[in-house]
Amino acid sequence: MGVETLSAIVEFDSVGLRYGTGAEVLRDLNFRLSKGGFYFLTGPSGAGKTSLLKLLYLAQRPTRGRVGLFSEELSDVGRVDLPYFRRRIGVVFQDFRLIRHLSAFDNVALPLRIAGRSEAEIEGPVREMLAWVGLADRASARPATLSGGEQQRVAIARAVITQPDLLVADEPTGNVDHDMAQRLLHLFTALNRLGTTIVVATHDLGLIASAPGAQLMRLENGQLSDPTGSLRNPPRRPVPEAS
Amino acid sequence: MLGWLTAPAPERRLLSEGRLRGPTLYVIAIMTFAMVVVAAAGLGLSNAAGIVARGVESRFVIQAEDSSSLPKVLQVVRSVPGVRTAEPVPEAEMRKTLERWLGPGGLSDDLPVPALVNVDLAPGTDSGAVGRRVEQASPGVRFVAHGQVVRPLLKSLRVLQWLALALVALMAVATSAVVVLAARGAFDTHRSTIDIMHGLGATDQQVTNLFQRKIAVDAFLGALAGGIAAALALIVLGGSASALAGDLAGGPPLTAGDLVILALLPIGAVVLAALVARAAVLSALRQSL
Numbered sequence: 001m002g003v004e005t006l007s008a009i010v011e012f013d014s015v016g017l018r019y020g021t022g023a024e025v026l027r028d029l030n031f032r033l034s035k036g037g038f039y040f041l042t043g044p045s046g047a048g049k050t051s052l053l054k055l056l057y058l059a060q061r062p063t064r065g066r067v068g069l070f071s072e073e074l075s076d077v078g079r080v081d082l083p084y085f086r087r088r089i090g091v092v093f094q095d096f097r098l099i100r101h102l103s104a105f106d107n108v109a110l111p112l113r114i115a116g117r118s119e120a121e122i123e124g125p126v127r128e129m130l131a132w133v134g135l136a137d138r139a140s141a142r143p144a145t146l147s148g149g150e151q152q153r154v155a156i157a158r159a160v161i162t163q164p165d166l167l168v169a170d171e172p173t174g175n176v177d178h179d180m181a182q183r184l185l186h187l188f189t190a191l192n193r194l195g196t197t198i199v200v201a202t203h204d205l206g207l208i209a210s211a212p213g214a215q216l217m218r219l220e221n222g223q224l225s226d227p228t229g230s231l232r233n234p235p236r237r238p239v240p241e242a243s
Numbered sequence: 244m245l246g247w248l249t250a251p252a253p254e255r256r257l258l259s260e261g262r263l264r265g266p267t268l269y270v271i272a273i274m275t276f277a278m279v280v281v282a283a284a285g286l287g288l289s290n291a292a293g294i295v296a297r298g299v300e301s302r303f304v305i306q307a308e309d310s311s312s313l314p315k316v317l318q319v320v321r322s323v324p325g326v327r328t329a330e331p332v333p334e335a336e337m338r339k340t341l342e343r344w345l346g347p348g349g350l351s352d353d354l355p356v357p358a359l360v361n362v363d364l365a366p367g368t369d370s371g372a373v374g375r376r377v378e379q380a381s382p383g384v385r386f387v388a389h390g391q392v393v394r395p396l397l398k399s400l401r402v403l404q405w406l407a408l409a410l411v412a413l414m415a416v417a418t419s420a421v422v423v424l425a426a427r428g429a430f431d432t433h434r435s436t437i438d439i440m441h442g443l444g445a446t447d448q449q450v451t452n453l454f455q456r457k458i459a460v461d462a463f464l465g466a467l468a469g470g471i472a473a474a475l476a477l478i479v480l481g482g483s484a485s486a487l488a489g490d491l492a493g494g495p496p497l498t499a500g501d502l503v504i505l506a507l508l509p510i511g512a513v514v515l516a517a518l519v520a521r522a523a524v525l526s527a528l529r530q531s532l
Contacts, residue, residue: 059442061532080447082532087444097439099257106253111443113253158443 008068009035009166009197010056015065017051025051026222029065033199035165038192040208041201043219049201050094050170052219056199057091057168058082070165087115090159090196092169096151098143098158104130104150105139108157115162129157132187134180148175156184160191167191169200173207185210257440258433258453267425267458267516268465274418275469275512276476278411279505283477285407286504287496292400299389303370305360305377310334312381313358319380320360325368332359362386411508418512419519422458426523429454437528447528454524455517462516470509477505 010033017026026048033039041049054060055067058074067074069085077085090111098107109126130136133153135146143151152175159167167188173181185207192198202208208216218225305316313331320329337356364370374386390397430437437450481496497505 057442059532079529079532083441083444083446085444086442089444091442093442097435097442099436099439102256106256109253110440114440114443114445114449119251119253 007034008032009037009070011066011068012055013066013068015055015062015067017048017055017060018063024063024222026055026062029224031217031224033197035197036192036195038189038198038211038214039200039217040211040214041199041217041219042203042208043225047219048222049219051222053091053168053170053199053201056166057089058086087111087162088165090162090164090167092152092156092159092167092172094170094174096143096155098151098154100143103140103142104135104146104154107143107154108161111158111162125161126157129161130154133157133184149177149180152176153180153184156187160187160196163191163194164196166197167199169198169202171202171204172200173202173204178206181207182210254453255456257436258429258457267421268461268468270421271418271462271465271512271516272469272472274414274421275466275509276473277469278414278418278512279470279473279508280476281407281410281414282508283473283497283501283505285404285411286501288400288407289404290496290498290501292397292404295393295400296390296397299393301364301366301368302389303362303364303373304387304389305329305362306385306387307358307360307381308383309355310358312384313360316377316381316384317360320362320373320377323373323376325365326373327363327365329360329362332361334358415512415515419515422462422516422519423523425461426454426458426520427527429457430524430527438531441531447525450528451521451524455521458520459513459517462513466509466512466516469512470506473505 010031012029012031015026015029016024018024029052041052043049051060055062056069058069061067061074070088072085074085099110102110105126108129109122112122112125127136127139130139133156135150135153135157138146138150141150143154146154152172156169156172159169169188172188173184176184181204188198188200189211198214200207208214305320307313307316310331317329317331320326334356337359341356362373364373370386370388377386378384433454440450477497
């Protein structure tokens, strides 16, 4: 297919996306994400960050261009095979998307259950993950009884519990305090060291500045601001946001 | 193949807050009740038609304008191979029968009463040959099959039997439609859960199993209730129906095989509901990525 390269986990080639008959929200995206890389995605509100993330976590197919993922071109992948790709991707949604009638434990355990793990294999890792995000004592709580920050931590725990090959997070620290944001960043960094490719869409400049090894992607009006597709390291200090 | 029936509790909890257990259960109970009762009626009619048909297939009647020709006719017909019995109907019995129609004063002595001879043939006897022998022996005499007389009745019974079958089929279609609506309603209710599960890598099969199991449980409970109610109704009706059927056709209204068929109907309703639910949910899922 030509998209595969040795180190690329994601490759976009002339990718465009439009919803229905509207204007393109993403245009001519050309970039590669290296396996094991750590990327921040920034840009003003409405620039298309969430749409780009949707393409990454396979909630949308591009309306044009080619997307390569895990060395496969997605246009060659049938609907029935997409779930197996999704299981290799962890997603932290901006609105958490927890199942409201399940406990925090069951929400975090859900990806493992979907992957077919036995209850014996699930119990330990889920308890450990909940403890890591500071929710060990809220395992049986339902999302409605959790604060926004707690819900976000449950969502993050759910996204990383399977140690995915690719973690996509949309404003993962939007509802947590600075300390928790730093802890979550450390969690992402630890995962990244284990080989997980991380893509974080954020407006949190402090978070970006806290991860100096990460690379920065900036979207404006549906296009990467650097049309060559070469990604840049973020600055050492916060930069002003356009929005 | 039936793995969808045996999900662990955590998976069952995924749809636990849905209000699936509502109209579906009651509609399936009512449909099952109606299906079993109508099917029982259809099978009973079929049996009655069969018994009547078998009862008259070897019975014939010789009709003569009066009794003058009867001795010769009787002599001839009794000599034909395959004729088991040939018994004339007494004139008094004929008059008694006619009185039922004409009234006590309507039957005067000078009114000619036809003479009849009931004839039973052995199985396999050529009734046409017997008839020709009888009619040759005494022109003007008619050799009539009982089956010809009751043919309209048998035809009506067969029509009713097919009508019952059609009603059962229509109720099955209606049950399927209810299940489709229930499945789509449940699908919409749990749309966010489904989207999340899909996002986490759940296959269509995994999502479908959740709904199929839930609707199958509802259908099972409904079919059980409907089946029990129908069984009670048939037991209550059974006594009088058996007596009536015995009088009319000389046999029980339902055979053991019929009871097995009736017992299988609720099971069929559950299987149908599960399959229809599966198809409905899969169809809805295919519209998403």
